[in-house]
Amino acid sequence: MPKKTLKRLMPDPGIIKNNKLLGLLGSRLHDINLWHLNRHSAAGAFAVGLFCAWLPIPFQMLLAAALAMVFRVNLPLSVVMVWFTNPLTMPPMFYFAYRLGAFLLGKPHHYEHFEMSLSWLTSAMSTAGPPFLLGCLVLGLVSSATGFMLIHGLWRWSVSRRWKLRRRGR
Template sequence: MPRKFLKKHLPSHESIRQNRFVRCFGTLLHHPNLWHLHRRSVAGGVAAGLFAGLIPGSNPVQFFFATLFSVLFKVNLPLAAFVTLYSNPLTIVPLYLLAFTLGRWVTGSELDNLQMLDPALLDKNISEWLPILTEYLTTYGKPLITGLVLLASLLAMCGYMLVRVAWRIYIIHARRKRARQQK
């Protein structure tokens, strides 16, 4: 069931190889584990996609890193690219707030309140707003970056283990069902 469902809903090997962001990987995309649907490859693809989904940037950037992680770790590439879509315009703010809170907790940063940048800075030239932006990023950037790495790692580990356990439970259930039918 999981294999049939995934094969039906994931893009084909050829359609991914033709993608302009993935084409730069060339022959690296010929490894069989990048396309096969087995427990380790699927679990790794989910983990790679969950980690890449929190990398700052738009979907093409996240797809690129999901592809890179898939090639490096020899895990399912289509699934890794698909899973990055969990971070979208509706979920990115809560995810980043969670990452910021986690980063603040880990680094011990004592930030009473998050101050917004003044929109009037956009009307000024770069020499006026660059120092303000740099100070803002050094104040709030360390907890955010730390939190993003920790949250991405935590999501990847949890996703990997969840897929492995769920796949194993499904296999045990299917074997027992087959055994009952053969009696």
Template structure:
């Protein structure tokens, strides 16, 4: 089966791990989605789809996790990422500083200043946000991966024990 929009690449979507919920496929998809969701980029879903195809992880789990940062949650998340990045750069002694005195209205009024000091401050703030978001994304991906594996294991053990108990019980009298 070939679709016109994918052309020659349709065969890539037929791998069973991309769609079925297996232990490692689901955990990998969740980890990939959480990591990509934390990056300050546009187009999370296409990046997740490409990553899921390359890593052979569950596409629905990856896309679902990537949608955690949506237009409502992005501003607080990236503010938190900026704060984390600022703390890390200060701790490591890196020469990045966004300058707290950056006044947006002053930059708008003096738009030519955007190419000078204002542009450097905005670029520095972007790099600090990247540092924080990569740290948060790595921690979220690792946590999501191992919690998914642990949750899967607990669910399997719970079902196995329930099945064992059901076998041992005597039949009910009617």
């Protein structure tokens, strides 16, 4: 069952709450909803984590943790979902985001020769930046909504399946 597996893999809330560095967050870290695992908190955590995974910013995990606290969803699961973005997946993800943004803006996608200079970087970001950021935003919203609905549906299906098996006497 996924709930048992997720609970076994999650860190102990007591250890995290007593961490000196995390003491800056105060009582917000002691909210029981941040550590409870149910259908709503898991689906919300997937939504937060997948949205943050598409953001082309450093410290995505910190943003995911902050959003988990704001929306009161499972904090560890939100942070772990950001790991969907890693050095192996980032190039194809961000290339696809750029292509999608260019398509949505109706701009042709073209590539200039690569140069390690500040002037090349600023000119490349002025032409490729808007399609890239739009693509990241759209894919973040779509994957967030899809992840929420998928986890919510799988959780409901799992619970109904267990109830059916229980009624049959298994």
